[in-house]
Amino acid sequence: MTCLFRSAFWLFGITGFVLILGAIAKRDTPQVTDITIDWKDNILSIYHPQIPGGKIDTWYLEAYCRPGSTDRPWNETTIGHRTELVSINESRTEIKLICTLEDGVRVDHLIKATKTGVSFDLIAKNPTEKVSEAHWAQPCIRVGKFTGQGADETDDAYAYIKRSFVFQDKDDIPDFLPTEDWATKARYVPGQVWCPKNVNRDDVNPRPLHPSPPHKNIIGCVSADKKWLMASVWEPYQELFQGVIRCIHSDFRIGGLGPGETKRIRGKIYLLPNDIPALLALHEKEFPEKAKKH
Numbered sequence: 001m002t003c004l005f006r007s008a009f010w011l012f013g014i015t016g017f018v019l020i021l022g023a024i025a026k027r028d029t030p031q032v033t034d035i036t037i038d039w040k041d042n043i044l045s046i047y048h049p050q051i052p053g054g055k056i057d058t059w060y061l062e063a064y065c066r067p068g069s070t071d072r073p074w075n076e077t078t079i080g081h082r083t084e085l086v087s088i089n090e091s092r093t094e095i096k097l098i099c100t101l102e103d104g105v106r107v108d109h110l111i112k113a114t115k116t117g118v119s120f121d122l123i124a125k126n127p128t129e130k131v132s133e134a135h136w137a138q139p140c141i142r143v144g145k146f147t148g149q150g151a152d153e154t155d156d157a158y159a160y161i162k163r164s165f166v167f168q169d170k171d172d173i174p175d176f177l178p179t180e181d182w183a184t185k186a187r188y189v190p191g192q193v194w195c196p197k198n199v200n201r202d203d204v205n206p207r208p209l210h211p212s213p214p215h216k217n218i219i220g221c222v223s224a225d226k227k228w229l230m231a232s233v234w235e236p237y238q239e240l241f242q243g244v245i246r247c248i249h250s251d252f253r254i255g256g257l258g259p260g261e262t263k264r265i266r267g268k269i270y271l272l273p274n275d276i277p278a279l280l281a282l283h284e285k286e287f288p289e290k291a292k293k294h
Helices: 002-028 159-163 276-286 288-293
Strands: 036-040 043-047 055-065 081-088 094-101 106-114 117-125 136-142 164-166 192-194 218-222 228-235 237-242 247-253 262-273
Touching: 036 081, 036 094, 036 106, 055 081, 055 094, 055 262, 136 228, 136 237, 159 164, 159 218, 218 237, 218 247, 218 276, 228 237, 228 247, 228 276, 247 262, 262 276, 276 288
Parallel strands: none
Antiparallel strands: 036 043, 043 055, 055 136, 081 094, 094 106, 106 117, 117 262, 136 247, 164 218, 192 237, 218 228, 228 262, 237 247
């Protein structure tokens, strides 16, 4: 009995020690817990208890836009719209919105919190007998607090860009801003726009336009504690944009709508532990056609 007791005690001791070490490692590694969402006064809030600031706010949506926008006054580009809350579930993991544009176009938004971020499924429909010029729209993601470069931390409104990235070169290594060949001239400055190959360069934000198209349809940033990353993806997309109010954009593309025409658009805001290969693996799984094109 004594030997058996000693063996059991020794085994329990080793097991307990391993469990303690595992708990310590788990404590020091970011854990993806449940994400919740809310929408009020045109702001979509993504809540996560472990990220710096506790949430990320997105102006959803900032604007719907006409083509021919690259060198034109901004007020001549935007199409007036109204966004209304249709429903939000009790657990705050699913939101339905509807946008009504002044030209009659309606866009239904289904927004869901997932373990890896927030997904977007949109249906844009033109119920009128006229062609709609709604070519693209802007979700404006505010990342100042997430990157530790908010107005409370620094007076430099552009300090956050050093924690922001795109994939400009033709590889899987993120290019942190400012990238090579940084553009500085445009109707409005500063900022930076990346226009994909399939979009007319006359149809993007009137900020400095980078000479190279992006390698991937991803723009993101790293958190202040360097433990998390956030990245935005849309398919199809009109542009990637580093903005001027501590924000980043992946702006989704509609491409205009003929009378009675309907189009589907989908997107994702990833919120993950800071692991670029894991982000790219998820991106390839969830947006396989776009990943292969690039």
